[in-house]
Amino acid sequence: MAAPPQRPKVDMRTSLAGFELPNPVLTASGCAASGRELDQFFGVAELGAVVTKSIMSRPRSGRPTPRMAETPSGMLNSIGLQGPGIDSFLANDLPWLRAHGARVVVSIAGGHTDEFVSLAKRLYHHGIDMIEVNISCPNVENRGQVFACDAIAAARVISAVRRAANPNVPVFAKLSPDVTDIGYIARAVTDAGADGISLINTLLGMVIDVDAMRPALGGVTGGLSGPAIRPVAVRCVWQVHKSVPHLPLLGMGGIKTGADALQFVFAGASAVSVGTAVFHDPSAPVRVLAELENELARRGFGSFREAIGFAHRSPAEQAEFFARRSVEVSA
């Protein structure tokens, strides 16, 4: 081999349980509203998909302010799922996303199983690409509502949503890292019919304002996000991939760069969401996508799919993969 072969362009296509995406970078629920604001910085159609802020049945005010506290390499939020409700979403936001060519993952949230079911039914005929079931938002009045902390409650919601939703639309369960054994919860929602798993939601946290001598957030506790939680998120993706290896995973938690995203992919994620990084860099999702493609090319991957779960392979298997690839490339 005289000259090194020209670096091939990486095939970035991926799929999430039958939902085909041109690339594996999505927004994260609650960090992109319904896409409109980010369209000032890049075309929403350039992303794998837009994941909407969690939609609920009724308009919801959210919690009182202050709703945010900056923390080391992260932030704590207690928004409390402020949103206009499903009617307004279907009338205003979904048509806008469609008109702008975005693939749409609708995040749904509910106070009880019936609310999730009615949301899945409302979305049935709207031709959305995927449903992400937010059973893990920590900003609810009653921590008992965090379905994802209880295997039976989580399974009940997912099974009901799977039965109610359009069978052509994949249903992903969004899990919380605040559990003893996330692999166990993952198996429970898989048995209940989840087509895939999104992970992780924020970690429950708290900041106390030492001058005011009171909790810094109006909602007292909040959800921790940003690079501070990335190692927890990568660990969860790794464990869940081991627990349910056949299930596609949408990984998220503190992704700021393409190399960060690659950790999730190597751990087993078929796609990633970029969330809090958007608050720092509104163009973060498209930048992460470009960086991820470079990182893959630099390591000799010809396609994104080859890299999914790659860190689970033994060193010998990895060496064999690259040996075979170099033969293919030079052939």
Added chain:
Amino acid sequence: MTETRDGAHPVVHEMGEIFDITRFGEYTQFTVVAPGVARAFRPGQFVAVAVGGPDTAMLLRRSFALYGVKPGTEFAGTIQFVVAVRGAGTGWLVNQKTGARLDLVGPLGTPFPLPREAVPVVLVGGGYGTAPLIPLAELLIAMGCEVEMIVGAGTARKLFGEMQAKRLIGKVTVTTDDGSAGQRGRVTDPMPSAIDRLGAQIVYGCGPMPMLRAVGDVARAHAIPAQVAVEEAMACGIGVCMTCVLPVRGADGVSRFVRSCVEGPVFEAGRVRWADVGTLPADLFGADAMGGR
């Protein structure tokens, strides 16, 4: 460096070069070469500045009201903003040197609405809240409005923009709570006589929230509107995070939590439910859905 693709308020993300840093009392004034932000600016809008450098642990941008914007040509546009040190992020910012580059997103937010025709107006600035009122005054004067300005602060070192305002308007009333500059008292104290003297039709204000509430009260007592720019903690500044909300009464009479970064920072003072900031009023749109079930 992503440029906006369309829209009525084009927002840009660009690296600006610090052209000048000047200290005014407790404040640090930055002049930054940022043609993209400068080009689309209108008074009342702000810029969101990344702090701490590329590997920072401080994720959130700091937002500052814009003033002294010189659109210039494509390559010479400058912006100015004023920084008061509040914590580690603003501390990093004021230690930057001329020539350093800042990561900027702007101009952001809804600008001050302008009167349809030339009418007398009173401008009221508290602390560095005077900053966005300077370009507003310029615009109003250019429209032919008669402008009077009141500039106040707790103490002389916390005054800002007195000189700039004097240069622009000639007559500026200064107040300090402790009497260390101008007349002793609140910035709202000279408002009634100024409004009466001018026959003012609109009041514009910017400053801390209790002051804005008081400005609104004085305006209401004179049966004229007050347009005020608020300063609220923001995470994103671009409307996606929902942290900077305020309870605001809409034209339909219904109160909602609205974003001070997009629907604001300028609000009609009479629509903001100042007394309810930091609470969840039971009659707020969607509050009924918050009950713990």
